Amino acid sequence: MQSRFWRQILVSIAVFFVAGSIWATNPSSALAYDNPELLPNFQTPVVDLAKTLTDIQEDKLVSDLEQFETETGWKLRVLTQYDRTPGRAVINYWGLDDKSILLVADSRGGNILSFSIGDAVYELLPRTFWIELQTRFGNLYFVREQGEDQAILQALDSVKGCLLKGGCNVVPGLPREQWILTLVTSVIGGIICGFAAQPRNDKQIVAWQWALIFSPLWGILFIAFGIGPVVTRTSDWLPLVRNISGFLIGALVAYLSPVFSRPSSSAEL
Numbered sequence: 001m002q003s004r005f006w007r008q009i010l011v012s013i014a015v016f017f018v019a020g021s022i023w024a025t026n027p028s029s030a031l032a033y034d035n036p037e038l039l040p041n042f043q044t045p046v047v048d049l050a051k052t053l054t055d056i057q058e059d060k061l062v063s064d065l066e067q068f069e070t071e072t073g074w075k076l077r078v079l080t081q082y083d084r085t086p087g088r089a090v091i092n093y094w095g096l097d098d099k100s101i102l103l104v105a106d107s108r109g110g111n112i113l114s115f116s117i118g119d120a121v122y123e124l125l126p127r128t129f130w131i132e133l134q135t136r137f138g139n140l141y142f143v144r145e146q147g148e149d150q151a152i153l154q155a156l157d158s159v160k161g162c163l164l165k166g167g168c169n170v171v172p173g174l175p176r177e178q179w180i181l182t183l184v185t186s187v188i189g190g191i192i193c194g195f196a197a198q199p200r201n202d203k204q205i206v207a208w209q210w211a212l213i214f215s216p217l218w219g220i221l222f223i224a225f226g227i228g229p230v231v232t233r234t235s236d237w238l239p240l241v242r243n244i245s246g247f248l249i250g251a252l253v254a255y256l257s258p259v260f261s262r263p264s265s266s267a268e269l
Contacts, residue, residue, distance in 0.1 A: 194254025
């Protein structure tokens with residue numbers, strides 16, 4: 001069970017960097033062709049060529065996206081494809097503009113989700129948001145456990161929620177694998193702090209100077225990588241308490257390690 005957790009964490013990291021490199025080099029590969037005959041002859045915000053959604057899911061999604069556009073002015077569109085793609089024909093079909101967001105789901109790649117984003121959207125949702133969104137909901141583990149339909153629906157829910165509250169720098173919510181990473185960095189930060197704070201002579205109780213010297217290292221691990229991702233993604237206090245506890249336990253164990261390794265008086269005799 002633990003090996004599966006660590007495998008998922010390593011895969012999530014790898015997928016994050018792969019998604020970032022793909023986004024940076026070729027963000028619109030899904031729209032490389034022009035095949036308008038694949039599109040319906042009526043207007044709909046959802047074109048499900050791959051039949052990823054059930055009829056009920058599609059009807060509800062169409063209604064939600066149309067209502068969202070009416071209330072906010074943001075145009076969200078969904079295209080699922082597998083064997084063939086309408087490509088750039090969707091630009092004219094949907095009239096995509098600066099306030100448009102196109103989600104393309106294609107199960108042929110390692111990550112099923114890609115996005116085409118209007119310029120005005122980046123003012124509220126930066127490029128890093130879309131990389132994280134793609135990585136979280138489009139990766140193979142999420143799709144295998146939740147399904148392609150949930151990858152689409154949950155990604156759209158995150159986008160709509162962030163647009164309604166005026167923007168997000170990160171994707172809301174803290175997946176278990178990501179929290180495990182923050183806990184690990186918190187514990188490592190505590191261990192470094194504890195080792196640095198060990199007294200160097202009998203007159204010292206805590207070597208504050210050394211702890212401060214190493215503070216950029218353990219501070220980055222604990223605050224930037226251990227606390228920051230938690231408080232920016234969730235208001236739940238439990239992961240935060242666990243990470244702080246992990247830091248304190250790691251620091252205490254490292255600080256007291258010389259006591260545990262010191263030979264006992266009976267052994268000396």
